[in-house]
Amino acid sequence: MIRVILPPNLRSLAHIEGEVGLELNGTLTQRSLLDAVEAKYPMLRGTMRDHVTQVRRPMVRYFACGEDLSHESPDTPLPDAIANGAEPFLIIGAIAGG
Amino acid sequence: MSNVRVLVGTRKGAFILTSDGARKRWKVSGPHFAGWEIYHLKGSPVNPDRIYASQTSAWFGQIIQRSDDGGKNWSTPGSSPEELQSSNGMPKGESNKFVYDTSPGTGKPITTHQWYDGTQHPWEFKRVWHLEPSLHDPDHVYAGVEDAAIFESKDAGKSWHELAGLRGSDTGPKWQPGAGGMCLHTILLDSKNPQRIFVAISAAGAFRTNDSGKTWKPINSGLHSEYIPDPNAEVGHCVHRIAMHPSRPNTLFMQKHWDVMRSDDAGDSWREVSGNLPSDFGFPIDVHAHEPETIYVVPIKSDSEHYPPSGRLRVYRSRTGGNEWEGLTKGLPQRNCYVNVLRDAMSVDSLEPCGVYFGTTGGQVYASMDAGDKWKPIVRDLPAVLSVEVQTLQ
Numbered sequence: 001m002i003r004v005i006l007p008p009n010l011r012s013l014a015h016i017e018g019e020v021g022l023e024l025n026g027t028l029t030q031r032s033l034l035d036a037v038e039a040k041y042p043m044l045r046g047t048m049r050d051h052v053t054q055v056r057r058p059m060v061r062y063f064a065c066g067e068d069l070s071h072e073s074p075d076t077p078l079p080d081a082i083a084n085g086a087e088p089f090l091i092i093g094a095i096a097g098g
Numbered sequence: 099m100s101n102v103r104v105l106v107g108t109r110k111g112a113f114i115l116t117s118d119g120a121r122k123r124w125k126v127s128g129p130h131f132a133g134w135e136i137y138h139l140k141g142s143p144v145n146p147d148r149i150y151a152s153q154t155s156a157w158f159g160q161i162i163q164r165s166d167d168g169g170k171n172w173s174t175p176g177s178s179p180e181e182l183q184s185s186n187g188m189p190k191g192e193s194n195k196f197v198y199d200t201s202p203g204t205g206k207p208i209t210t211h212q213w214y215d216g217t218q219h220p221w222e223f224k225r226v227w228h229l230e231p232s233l234h235d236p237d238h239v240y241a242g243v244e245d246a247a248i249f250e251s252k253d254a255g256k257s258w259h260e261l262a263g264l265r266g267s268d269t270g271p272k273w274q275p276g277a278g279g280m281c282l283h284t285i286l287l288d289s290k291n292p293q294r295i296f297v298a299i300s301a302a303g304a305f306r307t308n309d310s311g312k313t314w315k316p317i318n319s320g321l322h323s324e325y326i327p328d329p330n331a332e333v334g335h336c337v338h339r340i341a342m343h344p345s346r347p348n349t350l351f352m353q354k355h356w357d358v359m360r361s362d363d364a365g366d367s368w369r370e371v372s373g374n375l376p377s378d379f380g381f382p383i384d385v386h387a388h389e390p391e392t393i394y395v396v397p398i399k400s401d402s403e404h405y406p407p408s409g410r411l412r413v414y415r416s417r418t419g420g421n422e423w424e425g426l427t428k429g430l431p432q433r434n435c436y437v438n439v440l441r442d443a444m445s446v447d448s449l450e451p452c453g454v455y456f457g458t459t460g461g462q463v464y465a466s467m468d469a470g471d472k473w474k475p476i477v478r479d480l481p482a483v484l485s486v487e488v489q490t491l492q
Contacts, residue, residue: 009133009158013174043174043193047158051195059157093157 002028003088004037010048010091014041019088028083030062031074048091063090102447103168103489104455105149106463107136110481112151114169117476121453121467124476130172131163138442138485139169140229142236146489150239150255152226160225162193162241162255176256192257196223196241196249199262208266211245212274221245221265228442230285234292242282246273246299248311261311264297269316269333273302276336276355283441284340288347296350296365301326301336304352306365317365321354339441341383343390351393351420353383353441358395360420371420376407382444386469387452391419394454394470396439405436413456415470429473430464437462442485449490457483 004020011017022036031054038045049056054074056062061070064082081087104115104124111129130136134153142148147168153161163172175193198221200209213219224244232238237254247265249258273280281300288294293310296317303318321335328334336355343349352359352368357378359368372378377397386392395414399407406412411430414423437460447453454470457463461480466473 007157009155012132013158013161041177043161043177045192046160046194051192052197057157057159 001085002033002036002083003085004033005088005090006037006044007091007093009093010044013047014044016041028078029075030069030072030078033078033082033089034074059094061092061094063092064088100449101491102449102453103141103146103491104445104463104465104476105139105141105169105485105487105489106457106477106480106483107138107151107442107485108457108461108481108483109135112136112139112153113477113480115463115477119449121447121449121465126477127169129481130169131161134161135225136484137225138228138487140231140487141168141489142231142239143233144231145236146491148231148236148254150229150231152229152241154225160194160196160223162226162258164193164255175251175254193255196226196243196258197260198223198247198265199260201262204262204266208270211270211280212272214275218271221247223247224279227281227283228285230287233287233289240285240287240295242285242297244279244281245275246280246282246302248282248285248295248297250311261307263307263312264305264314267305267314267316269302272331272333273299274334276300284337286340286342286350288342289344290347294347294364296340296342298337298340298352300338301334301355303333303335303337304340304350304365317361318368319366320361320368321359322357322370323355325355338381339383341385341393343385346390349390349419351383351385353380353395355379356400358383358420371416373416373421373423375414375423376412376425380439381441382439382456384444384446384454386454387446387448388450389417389452389469392417392469393419394444395423396444396456398438404438409433409435411435411437411458413454413466413470413473426466426470426473428471429466435460440484443483445486445488447488447490453488455486455488457486459483 002022100119106113111132113128137152139151149165151163210218228242230240241249284298286296305314326334339353348364350361358372360371379400380398410432413426437458444456452469455465459482462475462478465476
């Protein structure tokens, strides 16, 4: 089970409590993971990446296994620990103000 | 007996205030969408329990929410289980998809507008400022957006399409953002002519369509703005708000960046009616529900202060359609008050006597149940109020 943790604002928007669990076949990438999240929760389309260009929104970042993957290609395979569910894929709102 | 529902959009969520027709005791529900900026909520005049809301965030973009039970429950249109996927299996989720029309067949859409420094800048969608449900169909709703454009949905908010003739008019490259961004903040629907719509853009001016949004004409003749290179330019004026009484759609009232204006020919020409106002700068302007010549403004000190003159919060009322104004102070703070009242944060009910409501950046919503003579806060200490809409329910 692939595990995804969304920021609180998106969890409330999608009426999600806790982590999102996904079952996906094939090579896991940012793109396939986000496609699956949006397919399961269509109200999240446009909130993490642009509707048309699919480019990550400027104040959203992706982390996995302690690494910032925000600037990686969306088609780069994600770490095995994400694919096998040992670690969650984190989608977070950038820290801005406080 | 009638009831009143006040829809309040704030920097950190939406609140819904309800009362019976006496308007003495108010129940507050919320925050809805806690933590999100709610620029505007508005109910359908055909089905008042159908309410649309603009939920937005610098982080996560634009969300449209809809309630079909008067604000008790909300959903993003088109995201119910039976609507999750289109016929080809792809997820829909297009209720928050606002994409400018770039097709050549619908209004020659332009791609740039004037930036603060005078250079041209690409149009970039940021948020929905204002939602205006149709007067005839609860599934039909218009959205005024930043960067300025008008969209419409005919499927209750599930999908949105730009009325590109407005942005595609040949004046677009001269539009520029005001301090709040380049926003289309006002949409007025003509109750006597369904094809006629008025909009206002900061800082471009007012525009009118007579053909349901296919073509648009700037209607800014008579506006004079010292702060732009040509004070009498066809476009470029920072119009903060326009208002209309439904029974007299040819008469429009305008709160401009400076100057309160009036038109009696559907915007073809304007004349100043600021009269004896202590400041003719402000944001909202509204019209009494039963007296088309009674109008309200909230004078604000500017250019940069944006708080009431002398720290005294006063609504000004004219019973003569402008020029002669009286300050209304009973129940409003008359010392050390430095809040602002934003352009979409005033509304009226249609009871007798007419109720007038406005929200402040200090989080108060003030109401007068006697057309402005006396005021009291019906809620206070909310987040900064962005918008106030009132529904009179039978």
